[in-house]
Amino acid sequence: MKVYFRGEGSIDDGGPLRETFDFACTELQTSSLPVLIPTANRRTENGEMRHCYVLNHNCGKGEHAVTEMEMLYFFGVLIGYGILSTNPLPLYLHPIFWKKVVGFGDLNDEADLFYTDKYSWSML
DSSP: OOOOOTTSOOOOSSHHHHHHHHHHHHHHTSTTSSSEEEOHHHHHTOSSOTTOEEEOTTTTSSTTHHHHHHHHHHHHHHHHHHHHHOOOOOOOBOHHHHHHHHTOSOTTOHHHHHHHOHHHHHHO
16 A cells, blocks of 8 residues: 655655554544544543543444444554554554453453543442
8 A cells, every 4th residue: 555645755665654544543533533532531631541532432323324334434444454564553542442352351340440431430
């Protein structure tokens, strides 16, 4: 796969391709796209893992469901590319996401709730 930036004299030795994926990852972690949302700890500015994101459980259910499902598909392709190419992508995904992807450990771990939503953890 090669990437060329129009109007720039870039030679694809991997730099423009990595930069393209970096831009895509950065945009996924903003509020402009509905795929990822910050953890509850980030929204409340309390607890650990405030830099992490989780999948938006409402993505693909709204009035733009088809477009959002295409975004989710692209997100899956992006994750697959990162895994298969061994290129690290600047995606700050919560460990609970990776536990589900690789099928590791108990998905209902108390520590996962603590690191995602400290307020809910303390109420329980």
